[in-house]
Amino acid sequence: MSLASVLPLEAASPAYICPFDQACSYLEAAAKELRLDRGIIEILSHPRKVVTVSVPVKLDSGEIQVVAGHRVQHSDVLGPYKGGIRYHPAVTLREVSALAMLMTWKCALLGIPYGGAKGGIAIDPKRYSVGELERISRRYISELIKDIGPSVDIPAPDMGTSAREMAWMMDTYSVNVGHAVPGVVTGKPLSVGGSRGREMATGRGAMIIVREALADQGKSLAGVRVAIQGFGNVGSAAAELLYEAGAKIIAVSNSAGGVFSQDGLDIPKLKAYAAENRKSIVGYPQAVAISNADLLTLPCDVLIPAALENQITEENANQVQAQIVAEAANGPVTLEASLSLEARGVTVLPDILANAGGVVVSYLEWVQGLSYLFWDEERVNREMEHLMVQAYHQVIQQSKKRQVSLRLAAYTLGVGRVAQALTDRGLYP
Numbered sequence: 543m544s545l546a547s548v549l550p551l552e553a554a555s556p557a558y559i560c561p562f563d564q565a566c567s568y569l570e571a572a573a574k575e576l577r578l579d580r581g582i583i584e585i586l587s588h589p590r591k592v593v594t595v596s597v598p599v600k601l602d603s604g605e606i607q608v609v610a611g612h613r614v615q616h617s618d619v620l621g622p623y624k625g626g627i628r629y630h631p632a633v634t635l636r637e638v639s640a641l642a643m644l645m646t647w648k649c650a651l652l653g654i655p656y657g658g659a660k661g662g663i664a665i666d667p668k669r670y671s672v673g674e675l676e677r678i679s680r681r682y683i684s685e686l687i688k689d690i691g692p693s694v695d696i697p698a699p700d701m702g703t704s705a706r707e708m709a710w711m712m713d714t715y716s717v718n719v720g721h722a723v724p725g726v727v728t729g730k731p732l733s734v735g736g737s738r739g740r741e742m743a744t745g746r747g748a749m750i751i752v753r754e755a756l757a758d759q760g761k762s763l764a765g766v767r768v769a770i771q772g773f774g775n776v777g778s779a780a781a782e783l784l785y786e787a788g789a790k791i792i793a794v795s796n797s798a799g800g801v802f803s804q805d806g807l808d809i810p811k812l813k814a815y816a817a818e819n820r821k822s823i824v825g826y827p828q829a830v831a832i833s834n835a836d837l838l839t840l841p842c843d844v845l846i847p848a849a850l851e852n853q854i855t856e857e858n859a860n861q862v863q864a865q866i867v868a869e870a871a872n873g874p875v876t877l878e879a880s881l882s883l884e885a886r887g888v889t890v891l892p893d894i895l896a897n898a899g900g901v902v903v904s905y906l907e908w909v910q911g912l913s914y915l916f917w918d919e920e921r922v923n924r925e926m927e928h929l930m931v932q933a934y935h936q937v938i939q940q941s942k943k944r945q946v947s948l949r950l951a952a953y954t955l956g957v958g959r960v961a962q963a964l965t966d967r968g969l970y971p
């Protein structure tokens with residue numbers, strides 16, 4: 543039975559690239575390289591549990607709306623399910639299933655004791671009031687109460703969600719079970735047991751991986767020209783940290799468009815502008831306007847897609863001028879585009895490595911919570927950096943040993959570890 547028979551089909555447009563099919567292709571490629579048994583591939587290409595719940599919400603107008611909320615638990619072979627919750631209008635069950643699978647390989651690659659999961663609600667959070675978002679978040683978590691827990695499945699932020707939603711979810715779960723359970727989510731505010739360093743963690747991890755890749759090419763971050771698509775949690779943190787390290791951030795964008803400066807943007811000023819303009823960077827005076835599409839093909843050294851999937855495709859891959867593409871988003875470069883970039887000698891730093899800083903600090907938050915100890919930011923950053931640099935070098939070594947791309951190297955490590963654990967646990971009869 544293929545998953546296609548379980549998951550509903552989606553958009554019929556010829557340009558549609560199914561994220562779940564893409565994720566399965568990566569799994570197949572890694573499994574082929576590892577010569578995995580077909581039975582193991584069958585197990586790993588199916589999520590263990592797919593939950594879709596109806597989330598009724600009373601809007602401020604008094605009208606009742608019902609939205610669909612998903613949680614896909616891909617694998618718990620290495621530990622509790624782990625992964626973010628996305629609020630975005632393009633969320634579908636196939637997308638959430640793909641992102642859940644990516645979480646499994648990401649946690650395995652980083653050597654943290656988790657499986658993989660993802661959640662999502664197909665809403666545009668910008669169209670809802672804070673009160674409406676709170677009601678949606680609480681009801682969604684109430685509907686999932688039997689499926690999550692600190693040793694079962696631990697959600698975290700993803701696109702469209704942040705520490706605020708995590709606090710509502712932690713509170714709702716705690717009220718339902720009758721006592722405070724901070725460990726049920728990560729990415730929480732510090733006031734309810736969050737970790738220092740979590741907010742900047744994904745951007746910091748991406749910065750570390752880019753720094754290591756540049757070092758392997760005999761370069762440093764100083765003066766390197768960087769373009770970043772997405773100026774949310776991940777993109778803005780990466781921009782800030784790269785800027786502090788001396789890189790020249792020549793362009794950034796968000797869903798409304800982008801800004802470009804040949805001499806480099808002043809990122810603290812741009813962040814202040816975005817904060818004053820409801821997160822919009824459009825109209826920032828010390829730069830010229832640029833479209834999202836143009837940002838991807840600018841002459842630069844490093845391109846960091848930090849927004850949605852499928853941004854670099856067969857259509858535009860040959861126009862990308864960067865020498866390094868760091869996937870801070872999940873799945874921003876399609877399989878075909880990746881092959882085309884690699885054939886031109888572009889270094890593609892795969893998502894399950896480049897954006898793993900977030901889940902690594904989620905893990906550190908969970909560990910601190912379970913041990914009732916709280917570390918300073920310097921320690922959190924140091925522990926995260928250690929795991930990121932270690933994973934980077936393992937991927938490089940694997941790539942050299944097997945003569946494969948960095949993506950296939952990362953996937954063979956992640957998939958291989960899960961397959962080994964699956965076999966050792968005797969789950970594969």
Ligand SMILES: NC(=O)c1ccc[n+]([C@@H]2O[C@H](COP(=O)([O-])OP(=O)(O)OC[C@H]3O[C@@H](n4cnc5c(N)ncnc54)[C@H](O)[C@@H]3O)[C@@H](O)[C@H]2O)c1
Nearest residue numbers: 700701702744772773774775776796797849871872897900
């Ligand atoms: N938050 C995390 O801890 C984390 C960790 C690992 C990976 N990721 C991944 O990073 C990506 C971004 O997540 P985030 O947490 O920064 O989300 P976010 O909601 O904080 O920010 C998303 C940004 O992308 C922009 N955007 C949306 N659509 C766009 C488009 N079509 N073109 C250009 N920009 C667009 C938004 O305007 C916003 O600036 C996602 O792929 C997510 O899965 C997030």
Ligand SMILES: N[C@@H](CCC(=O)O)C(=O)O
Nearest residue numbers: 625626698700900901904
């Ligand atoms: N949503 C993030 C973070 C997950 C987490 O911290 O659990 C990711 O894709 O990696």
